Amino acid sequence: MSEVRNREGAGERMLVAMSGGVDSSVAAACAREAGFEVVGVTMHLSGESSRCCSLEDVDDARRVAESLGIRFFVANYGEAFREAVIEPFAEAYLAGRTPIPCVACNTEFKFDRLLARAEVLGAKRVATGHYARVARDPESGRQRLLRARDSEKDQSYYLFQLDQAKLERAWFPLGGLTKPEVRERARALGLVTAEKPESFEICFVPDGDYAKVVEGLRPEARDRAGDIVDTKGDVLGRHAGIHRFTVGQRRGLGLSSAESLYVLSLDALRRRVVVGPESALGSREMRVEGVSWVSGETPSEPIRAAVKVRARHEAAVATLEPRAGGEVRVHFDAAVRAIAPGQAAVFYGGAEGDEVLGGGWIAGAAA
């Protein structure tokens, strides 16, 4: 017991979100090693067909919990997940946006809901297998959300909506580890998930066929064929529904043209897919809505930051101009390719450029 007391956790109860993958398995192991009384929780988020919440993944998480000797529960959020994540996902595609459902899942489920559950279960904090770091700023006392040490695996982009209250209760034990180190730990512990392949897909979109998922949820999507037009409005061809397209897309247009054509924008009202040459894909200006700031404070004047416009994007330097109503105008130093409305824009700053300042939803872009 005395040994436990000397460690960080000192027997404090902690919830660990376990997906059945290797990262969250190791996060649970880290929490146990740190001396916490660990309770593993797997969220069951949607129907049986969904990959991320399949029974196999639940079983894997349970087996890891058993081999670590920690308690384990399933949290059933299927109905809420459908309402808060899956339905808006389909709605966004019909409106000509390219949604990123993982942000809402991370904010509203892995944090809002699991933190609420932690409260009932007598746990103060929630640990996850995210590759991100949290550090307290010694001067302001505020929590800072930072990129992971493993820049390849960094997941801070998905967490931009976390506020001070949530960061106070979050723990990311993998933030200082690299993926190979995480796998090595899993192997050393003999965890069944040690060699489990990584998933890059949206968990409720099997085989990456998101159009099928959208059409399953909104059958009317199939009846929304329309024109493919160029920037002058000349009709070049037909399409089977704008939900099948995203800005920057080249394949699947079915056009025969001398030069490669890309989707430049989607016009939901007129059911039009606007295409043009790659050179027309660049934007210097971007409007971001629903912006939240990790510090809780909106900057009073324009600031310089590096902005990521999608998960796999090298952040581009820009000037951020905060406006009223949670809006930010982003002026990039150089044009950024294929900015898709509906994606998250995440602002990075700090001395090392590795601090998440905040972010919001891309509403539109202009050359």
Place this chain on the structure above:
Amino acid sequence: MRIYLDHNATTPLRPEVRDAMLRVLDEIHGNPSSVHAEGAAAHALVEGARDRVAEAIGIRSWGPSERLVFTAGASEANNALLRGGPWARRGARIVATNVEHPSVQAPLEVLAAGGVRVERIGVDAEGMLPEGGLEEVLREPPDLVTLIWGNNETGTLLPLAGIAERIRDAGVWLHVDATQVLGKYPVDLRDVPVDSLSLSAHKLNGPKGVGALYLRDARRVAPWLLGGGQERGLRGGTENVPGIAGFGMACELVQKEGDARVSAYAALRDRLWHGIEARIEGVRRNGPADAVLCNTLNVEFEGVAGEVLLQALDLEGVAVSAGAACHSGKVSASHVLLAMGRSVHEAGSCLRFSVGYGVDATQIDRVLEWLDELVQRARGAVGA
């Protein structure tokens, strides 16, 4: 110290049962079918246990085709009976309640897919058969009526004595799932004329993996496990001798303690309910107050997810149950509560407490304290 209030799921082994089983494991290794002394000893043990189980359900003498067949549990007993009789033919008609156990429910679905007409008597808000529901069904006599006597989730007890007589008078085979009843309510087949009855040892402080199917006329049911002719040819395979010995001892204890056990469980259950009512706002009891298993209490806690409350109680050392948990640990709304007219939301706010051997009043008081605090916490944590 853990407090276990989930005795309807399974029960701890009584020390007397354990001793009886250990004796068999250590000393009786013969095959009951063998001719030699080792075999004879095992055979005597199995038959002695059969008598103990029979006595516990009020059988004192055997009719020519009357049998009590040891099975691997009540699920096997229900499956064998439902799928092995003339009522399993295409065109036959079976009547059941809409609150049967999955081991009845699932075979009925298979039978229905194979052309059997399966009709349901919908239960009322307390889980009881509605007035006149049975008469309506019997107007054109079905081939089989199957009823769950004591409901595992709500504890609702059907008034079986009267029901069984009416069904017998109509000339219809009555199968009764008595898994939850034995040990918690008198089972006496002299008063309750059923044609077949399912039992399970682990619900009455016996071992898991053993149960029985009672048959008033075994000629009506086809053998369901073909092999060496054990269990009078109905269920082949070498007998689970230690398990059967444990089952026999568990039944002997029921015979010995019967009424005292029932009143002790009822007192604990009532203490729990009265405490909940007195301390916690927005609670409602599911099932009737009187016609209910002595050990079972099903309560709706308004505005609380049963799943969350169950997990919180568990972490504080208290084991209860909510709805029906599948093997993944995912809890879904109880089909029994839905059948009683509860909404999915209401059914999802219910917990089942079932007391039993080893539970005492101090433990109940401890549970009340935790419940009070955890229900408050859960009501304060939106979206948990």
